[in-house]
Amino acid sequence: WHEQKGTDEEPECSICYNTYDNVFKTPKVLDCTHTFCLECLSRLMAISLADQDGTGGTTQLYCPFCRHPTLLPKEGPPALATSHEVLCKLPIHQQQEESVWLEGEKLCYKSSKQNRGSGPPDSPTAFCICIDIGGSKTVAAPVQTRRRTSGVMGRLSDWKRMILFFVLMVLLVVVVLWPLQCVFSTGNMRCMREPIQPSPTAISSTLIPLTRVFDPKG
Structure with a gap:
């Protein structure tokens, strides 16, 4: 994948x-022939420098696609080879590469445009534009904090789901299973057996012996 683009008319950076x-x-070309924009490669370089903790040494960029290392020039990503194949697909006024340099953690570009507010119409006014590409490790701290927070929230959600499951099981037992057990065991929904009414024959057989015991003629 040597060239990344959105359409044939407007190629775009894949980062x-x-x-x-x-x-x-x-568009800057790495040693692996993959192409990315200067700003993205400069930010990758800043992150690599932050990971080295100022230990020095030669800076290498690893391609986000194939991880092939590219040795950076002393001037940084602005000194990498430019993809003129991609530049030729840009609008005519953008096909000439402008001078951009690295200044600390900033990419800078000096532009000269016509001063419309004062002076002769043909007098150019030069101004400098810089963008920050800082790669300090403190930038990653909020991300780690959010990850820890999301982990705690995930555990709390698990507890909530367990409690909800337990409550549903209790309701299932009380509302459905318990009445069914009552129906099968007692024949009614109240889980109370009806009292057994003694028959008249049993009452008579019980009273007759008592009468004989207390008969004064006996």
């Missing part, structure tokens, strides 16, 4: 999905 231009989004 940020922004269309290429001839300034901060200049």
Whole structure:
């Protein structure tokens, strides 16, 4: 995948999905021939430097696609080779690469445009535009905090689901299973057996012996 683009007319970077231009989004080619914009590669470089903790040494960029290392020039990503194949597909006014340099944790570009507010119409006014590409490790701290928080919330959600499941099981037993057990065991929904009414024959057989015992003529 040597070239990343959205359409044939507007090729775009596969990291940020922004269309290429001839300034901060200049298409730069890594040693593996994969192409990305200058700004994204500069941010990757800043992150790599932050991971090294200032130990020094040569900076290498690892391709986000194939992980092949590219040795960075001393001037940083702006000194990487530019994909003129991609530049030729840009609008005519963007096909000429502008000078962009690395200044600390910033990418800078000096532009000269016509001053419309004062002076002769043909007098250019130069100004400098810089964007921050900082790769400090403190940027990753809120992400880790959010992950820890999400883990705690996930455990709380698990407890809530367990409690809800337990309550549903209790309701199932009370509302459905218990009445069914009563129906099968007692024949009614109240789980109370009806008292057995003694028959008249049993009452007579019980009273007759008592009468004989207390008969004064006996």
